[in-house]
Amino acid sequence: MSRGQLRPILKDEGSETMTFTAQRKRISSLAGVAVAAILMAGCTPVVSDDGGGSASATPTAGGTLEVAQAGDFQPGQVLATRNGNFAWVRSVFEPLTEFDVDNEPQPVLATEWSFPEDGMSATFTLRDDVTFHSGRQMTAEDVKWTFEKTKDPASASQVGFIAAKFSDIEVTSPTSLTVTFSEKMAPASIFDFLEQTYIVDSETFDGLADGSQIIGTGPYAVSDYSAGVSLTVERNDDWWGEGQYLDSMVFNRVGDSTAQLSALRSGRSQIGYGLSLVDAQGFASDPQFEVLDGGGIIYVLGVDVNQAPFDDVRVRQAIQYGIDRDRINEQVFAGEATVTNLFWAPGAEGTTEEQANHYAYDPDKARELIEEAGATGASVPITVVSLPATQSEYEIIANNLSEIGLVPSAVPVDETTFNSLQNQGDLGPAFLLLHGQVGFGETTMLNSLPSLRADNPSHFDSPEYQELRGDFLTADTDQSGQALSALTDYLLEQAFAVPIVQAPGKFVVSDSVQGLQISKRGAMLFADASLTK
């Protein structure tokens, strides 16, 4: 044994390094081979490097279209408006009528309808060639059963309050029925109800709850459903209509916005629904994609009129004057939203531009009103749901309110907590609301929007409010504009809940998809959709 062999380890490194050179090469080679083996050995690539679809104008029959959607499927809630159902539900289920882009009701399962002048009933004639995916023929009894189902609070239908006014539904033949109302109803409300209410199969309705039987009458039938993961539909050859170019469609739940971007950019999905407006905007300049609008969300700043300082109407008005809505639109919604102080659709009959921009940004006036009310320095906790858009919205609003002499602070809560607090009427002094009911008519909104309905989270009520609501809800067609205008003036003056913007839902569509339509309410219509090659 020589002394050299007993040298400290560190001094022995050089010789060992030389000895290990060959071994290191071998290890490197083995690692390389291993990686290559994993990547290459026997693997048929599942992605193609074709760079996306080409813009051919010829619809081609066949193919499978994939949709990436942010919301979760809720087949058990098809009678309610659910974000996770917007993409697929209209392919599988159908309503009696549907509004077109000009806001005119168009026939779907109903062929004709009539409303007597007294406004106390409606008669519908149905198609006689409609069958459910189970093979059973759809009749007026199914329509009656569905209408009655929406009265059940457990259906969570936003238009269930309309069905609650159906005093009688008489089936006069397999293809016709007459609905009698307990009070006078405007046709616009009925058409809102019809569009929202998909006709379901009474025999398999219970199967909707767990998705084991999702039976509708639409152009595509559900062939596979994996809760929270994906829903696959295939062409329904017994459908009454024409079109149906696609063999099948797969709707994948991709909750993360970045993951949706990857799904679209990598070519996995041809349609993305539920991206943030900023992310969707990134596709607007890409020739391989088109960005379509449909439905949307009304963003509202509400206050509790029973809590100081908002028990003073001047403070309520001041905060609305103090909000820079244009800045919110530009920075939070990429300039894609509509800045408005109204809940109604832009240009609703009877409303004016002045009303829509009543609370134009005016920090000086806001400061004056705050000082007049003696509320300078008042603290304003704002309950904010933890969603990217509302959190960004809050940052700007907080900055605006600080400038006019208030002391805002955020009370962040998750979505379920927010909904719970909203339903308990316990959102605190101020709150940022979201209402996904863009596309509904004014009468429906007045009854179903939490901000406006009787048990609103602002706890606002007054005889004058009730009178104005009543005037509008019962107004004849030629007077409804005037009634809506008066009601709108009152809502703006009281300022207990005022919209900030109305932001459209965005659908990012690859140029390989043709014929896709989006309904006014934001549902995707695939009957004429096809994939080009």
Added chain:
Amino acid sequence: MLRFLLKKLPAVLIVIAATSIIAFLLPRLAPGDPATALAGADATPEQIEAIRQATGLDQPLVVQYFDWIGGVFRGDLGQSYLFNTSVGELILSRLESTLELAALAAIIMIAIGLLLGTLSGSPRSRVSRSILDVINTVMLATPPFLTGLLLILVFGIYWRLLPVSGEVGLIEDPNAGIQYLILPAIALALPQAAVVARLLQTSMLNVRGEDFVDLARAKGASPRRITYRHVLRNSLGATVVVIGLRIGELLGGAIVIEAIFARNGLGQLAVASVQDRDYFVVQALILGAVVIAVAIQLFTEIILAALDPRIRLEA
């Protein structure tokens, strides 16, 4: 071995019993309940109450707890409020995805960690050592979501070599399944591999200074034999413990990786269940996570004893 396991049993049972109570109470501490989530944002109080009654959420908490725990003993984990399906079936349907991801990530973590650790812990030139240190530090400092996004950008969008969105089960289609798994598994494994490598490197450098290594060298053992037979083997004890702990981390990190690669594993199920207050799913996942952690701990102790004869499980 059996005596060792029996001695551990009381502690394990206490941990699981305490976990069941915590798992039951924790989701209920947050405001709102599954009825609120099911009814949606614009629901009326009447609609929420109707759903609450239909789902049994109006029962007293004690009744709900004993109903649940009784079901667990019978193998029934309850019914998901959100999906209206058996929690056991729901978890099983997502289990394959997470297990495949965690298993491949664990293999990559062990392979890269041991390779990098052994190379770094072996005598080599200053330049080589610096390069290995830089690689290790970069891997350690880059969080999985960033690695994931870079991999998506390079291999999924720019070159389109591998799928970066969705999944196919390995059992269903091994060819496609492995391609869907490679990138998320690498993204998940790299930071953990760096930890394993760093620990192994430090351990090997310490062991190399031990007398028995000098003795082996004096007896004429080759450098290769010294490294692999003496230094590496005696350095692996602590590494095995860390690998056991890191597998738990892999499961935790899978939540983020599943989200950005659009995989529907247990991580995504857990996030959705917490958001929507799907109590039974959350309870089952918490209980399951604790049982797995306990099992991994026991398994690690057994491996340690196998590696080092001085450790006896009965001791």
